[in-house]
Amino acid sequence: MAARLEIEGGVRLQGEVSASSAKNAALPALAASLLTAEPVVLENLPALADVTTIRQLLERLGAEFSELPGGGTRVQVSRLKSHEAPYELVSTMRASVLVLGPLLARTGVARVALPGGCAIGLRPIDQHLKGLTRLGADIEIENGFVQARSSRLKGCRITSDLVTVTGTENLMMAAALAEGTTVIENAAREPEVVDLAWLLQAMGARIDGAGTERIEIVGVPELGGCRHRILPDRIETGTLLVAGAITGGDVTVTNAVPRNLSALLAKLEEAGALLEVGEDRIRCQGPERPRPTDLITSPFPGFPTDMQAQMMALIGLADGLSRVTETIFENRFMHAAELCRMGARIEIDGATAIVRGVEHYEGAPVMATDLRASASLVLAGLAAKGRTGVSRVYHLDRGYERLEAKLQKLGAKIQRLP
Numbered sequence: 459m460a461a462r463l464e465i466e467g468g469v470r471l472q473g474e475v476s477a478s479s480a481k482n483a484a485l486p487a488l489a490a491s492l493l494t495a496e497p498v499v500l501e502n503l504p505a506l507a508d509v510t511t512i513r514q515l516l517e518r519l520g521a522e523f524s525e526l527p528g529g530g531t532r533v534q535v536s537r538l539k540s541h542e543a544p545y546e547l548v549s550t551m552r553a554s555v556l557v558l559g560p561l562l563a564r565t566g567v568a569r570v571a572l573p574g575g576c577a578i579g580l581r582p583i584d585q586h587l588k589g590l591t592r593l594g595a596d597i598e599i600e601n602g603f604v605q606a607r608s609s610r611l612k613g614c615r616i617t618s619d620l621v622t623v624t625g626t627e628n629l630m631m632a633a634a635l636a637e638g639t640t641v642i643e644n645a646a647r648e649p650e651v652v653d654l655a656w657l658l659q660a661m662g663a664r665i666d667g668a669g670t671e672r673i674e675i676v677g678v679p680e681l682g683g684c685r686h687r688i689l690p691d692r693i694e695t696g697t698l699l700v701a702g703a704i705t706g707g708d709v710t711v712t713n714a715v716p717r718n719l720s721a722l723l724a725k726l727e728e729a730g731a732l733l734e735v736g737e738d739r740i741r742c743q744g745p746e747r748p749r750p751t752d753l754i755t756s757p758f759p760g761f762p763t764d765m766q767a768q769m770m771a772l773i774g775l776a777d778g779l780s781r782v783t784e785t786i787f788e789n790r791f792m793h794a795a796e797l798c799r800m801g802a803r804i805e806i807d808g809a810t811a812i813v814r815g816v817e818h819y820e821g822a823p824v825m826a827t828d829l830r831a832s833a834s835l836v837l838a839g840l841a842a843k844g845r846t847g848v849s850r851v852y853h854l855d856r857g858y859e860r861l862e863a864k865l866q867k868l869g870a871k872i873q874r875l876p
């Protein structure tokens with residue numbers, strides 16, 4: 459039975475909460491363990507459904523996991539049991555495609571199901587495949603699978619047609635063991651790409667420029683094990699800050715990395731929130747009523763697409779009209795229809811949503827459609843008059859670790875029902 463969340467709105471959230479580590483850093487870090495036969499220890503892995511999924515996939519490939527008494531998860535792929543990422547795992551989590559580059563680099567063979575589309579868009583992996591082909595892999599698509607082979611990957615110059623986060627990560631991992639130097643141009647600059655580069659460097663990789671649009675990787679014959687702490691989740695941090703803003707509350711998020719959130723913080727201030735930014739914490743005092751704020755999503759360091767739905771819930775209560783333009787995914791406004799069922803006034807015109815602010819939301823039964831849409835509905839429920847039920851909350855569990863417990867700690871009247 460799909461669980462759901464019941465929320466009694468109207469409570470101003472108060473207090474302090476700590477952000478967990480980032481799903482979008484944990485997934486590539488786990489995939490990187492395929493690159494060596496030695497053990498890798500990852501600290502602070504988040505307890506998320508997507509992390510469980512990639513662990514299942516890695517176990518099928520030959521990884522052994524153990525929890526260390528002093529904390530940390532030890533993962534070791536002494537030898538490969540399989541080279542195949544099956545459809546049933548890839549279709550539930552498209553980030554499984556992150557095993558493609560490491561498998562190819564480690565063994566010269568990989569067979570990964572094509573991820574197919576998902577709720578928010580087609581999300582092809584042509585840039586991943588173009589880059590691996592440039593590195594010397596033979597790539598064939600057959601029966602819905604990517605069949606990749608390479609005797610030895612050879613370093614080269616790769617210019618991505620568009621900025622792709624997991625594409626950059628896949629190619630960086632493959633290039634780490636290639637012969638010679640690889641330059642990735644038009645690379646993604648997300649903090650999660652930088653975190654992966656740190657992990658790979660700790661394993662012995664030679665990488666320069668991670669975090670810029672040009673990454674240079676000098677291939678090495680083999681990589682070793684290491685210990686690495688996963689980066690805090692900037693999207694969860696942002697979601698918790700919006701929870702403070704939308705309820706007119708006073709919320710401090712610790713274990714934060716403010717420089718990874720500057721575009722979001724700027725928009726929160728534009729919307730009227732009062733912020734205090736510390737070394738590793740951010741305090742957000744919400745306005746009585748948000749101000750209209752236009753948003754355009756773009757790759758890091760621009761406004762993150764993964765925060766678009768959450769900010770739409772906030773500015774849906776503003777005293778005026780806001781324009782939200784989604785430039786990354788072609789179908790990432792599904793939360794809008796559900797917010798309208800709570801009284802929001804939103805019209806979609808292609809890649810732009812026109813959000814006419816309303817005084818308040820009415821609690822209502824709503825349905826989550828994707829990970830960040832479900833967060834948006836929870837936020838609207840926290841501010842709404844009356845009771846909101848968010849169904850299909852398994853979407854939320856993919857990327858948020860015990861979100862309702864964190865919100866309860868801040869005073870929210872929210873509970874999970876079977």
Ligand code: EPZ
Pocket residue numbers: 481482485553579580581582583584585586587620621622623624625650763764786787788829830857
């Ligand atoms: C990563 O997805 C994140 N996932 C996403 O987070 C995030 O929304 C996205 O980056 C953008 O920031 C992980 O890191 C595991 P892309 P990714 O490749 O890498 C197109 C969440 O909510 N594209 O940067 O799959 C693609 O269709 C998730 O946590 C191609 O056309 O995104 C999209 O329109 C959702 N060809 C755009 O580029 C390719 O080969 C950006 O995609 C690759 C991508």
